[in-house]
Amino acid sequence: MWYFTDEQKQLVDVCASFAKNEIAPHAEKHDTDETFNIDAFKKMGELGLLGITADPEYGGAGMGATAATIVMEEFGKACPGLTLSYLAHSMLCVNNIETNASKEQKEKYLPKLITGEHIGAMGMSEPGYGSDAVGMQCKATKKDDHYSITGNKMWITNAQYADVVYLYTRTGSARKDLTTFIVEKGMDGFSVSKEIHKMGMRGSPTGELTFENCKVPLENRVGEEGDSVHHMMRNLEIERLTIAGISLGIAQACVDQCIKYANEREQFGKTLGNFQLIQKMIAEMATETEMMRTFLYDSCKLWDEGKVSNTRAAMVKLQLPKMATKIALDAIQLHGGYGYSREFPVEKLLRDNKLNEIGAGTNEVMIMIIAKNLLNQMK
Numbered sequence: 001m002w003y004f005t006d007e008q009k010q011l012v013d014v015c016a017s018f019a020k021n022e023i024a025p026h027a028e029k030h031d032t033d034e035t036f037n038i039d040a041f042k043k044m045g046e047l048g049l050l051g052i053t054a055d056p057e058y059g060g061a062g063m064g065a066t067a068a069t070i071v072m073e074e075f076g077k078a079c080p081g082l083t084l085s086y087l088a089h090s091m092l093c094v095n096n097i098e099t100n101a102s103k104e105q106k107e108k109y110l111p112k113l114i115t116g117e118h119i120g121a122m123g124m125s126e127p128g129y130g131s132d133a134v135g136m137q138c139k140a141t142k143k144d145d146h147y148s149i150t151g152n153k154m155w156i157t158n159a160q161y162a163d164v165v166y167l168y169t170r171t172g173s174a175r176k177d178l179t180t181f182i183v184e185k186g187m188d189g190f191s192v193s194k195e196i197h198k199m200g201m202r203g204s205p206t207g208e209l210t211f212e213n214c215k216v217p218l219e220n221r222v223g224e225e226g227d228s229v230h231h232m233m234r235n236l237e238i239e240r241l242t243i244a245g246i247s248l249g250i251a252q253a254c255v256d257q258c259i260k261y262a263n264e265r266e267q268f269g270k271t272l273g274n275f276q277l278i279q280k281m282i283a284e285m286a287t288e289t290e291m292m293r294t295f296l297y298d299s300c301k302l303w304d305e306g307k308v309s310n311t312r313a314a315m316v317k318l319q320l321p322k323m324a325t326k327i328a329l330d331a332i333q334l335h336g337g338y339g340y341s342r343e344f345p346v347e348k349l350l351r352d353n354k355l356n357e358i359g360a361g362t363n364e365v366m367i368m369i370i371a372k373n374l375l376n377q378m379k
């Protein structure tokens with residue numbers, strides 16, 4: 001365990017117990033059926049976790065990146081899919097509103113998002129614009145007393161359940177002419193046009209959103225026209241750290257499964273744990289997981305102190321999901337044929353983790369950011 005404060009240690013215990021009782025027992029079923037554990041999600045509101053970084057004035061817990069990452073790690077061990085939905089709600093929607101919206105907007109939207117009465121999502125990616133998100137084409141046009149929004153948003157986590165969408169749009173022809181809105185379910189012209197079926201993270205609903213002359217009141221614009229890139233920059237680091245937290249949970253779950261299996265499974269009259277090749281695998285994956293933990297929570301501490309750099313957060317987002325994929329592959333290997341089957345959770349952990357190398361910025365995009373920052377520093 002990292003050097004947590006007493007409050008953070010308590011949070012670990014609360015999350016671990018909730019994950020054991022409310023999340024883990026249902027994870028396999030939600031993966032198989034591609035369904036969302038909405039009951040557990042709503043209960044996260046009762047525990048005060050849905051607004052973990054939001055101001056207590058609106059019902060939030062007022063905590064930082066370390067706390068949010070603790071939740072991701074503990075829930076990620078039990079069901080990465082549900083944890084991804086938790087991340088989309090608490091980091092991509094709630095924390096963005098907390099960081100960028102006006103007092104009136106926070107008063108209107110945060111309390112219900114924080115209790116779990118409402119579910120949140122964030123719409124940035126489009127069918128033709130993913131890594132190049134700033135090229136987005138979903139267009140908002142100002143009319144007399146409202147904006148009219150037309151376009152599509154792709155890969156939106158929680159789309160089918162979202163009551164509130166934190167939405168990025170284009171309001172001008174220059175690349176950075178992007179404007180943010182808070183859009184509500186039920187606004188004229190807003191619909192969920194497609195449900196997306198995935199390799200992993202199947203316990204997290206993903207969909208495409210369509211806006212057809214969607215009428216959004218002026219007061220739902222966040223900040224001024226053209227503010228979106230600034231909004232995106234302000235939330236980037238915590239998004240990257242917390243998604244890496246899910247990969248840490250996945251890696252730890254793989255280690256735990258492997259130790260258990262190596263102590264139970266017998267071949268050649270001995271448990272697997274007696275074989276040095278198996279010992280090497282376990283020793284290495286446990287060591288790698290500990291390295292992930294140290295790098296991640298050290299970076300979260302920097303975030304909490306207002307000192308994390310864009311480069312460091314990108315390094316974490318690059319390295320942790322990659323390491324967890326390797327660990328999950330080793331875990332399948334250690335389980336042999338059973339690891340490749342659906343009887344054991346390690347194949348699911350691999351499928352789930354692969355998303356973390358793509359979502360919230362791909363590995364390649366992280367490499368581009370790190371290299372660009374480092375090379376610019378040296379100029």
Ligand SMILES: Cc1cc2nc3c(=O)[nH]c(=O)nc-3n(C[C@H](O)[C@H](O)[C@H](O)COP(=O)(O)OP(=O)(O)OC[C@H]3O[C@@H](n4cnc5c(N)ncnc54)[C@H](O)[C@@H]3O)c2cc1C
Pocket residue numbers: 088092121122123124125128129130131132154155156157158198201206355358359360361362363364365
């Ligand atoms: C399950 C899931 C949930 C998601 N949830 C959300 C959400 O809630 N909200 C949201 O807005 N988005 C969400 N996304 C979208 C996600 O952020 C994008 O998928 C991601 O940014 C990559 O974009 P893309 O899929 O369009 O891939 P592309 O950008 O088309 O990339 C394809 C490949 O090309 C590489 N590539 C692209 N540009 C370069 C370059 N310049 N140099 C080298 N390589 C390059 C990429 O790394 C990748 O390997 C989600 C995606 C998934 C799969």
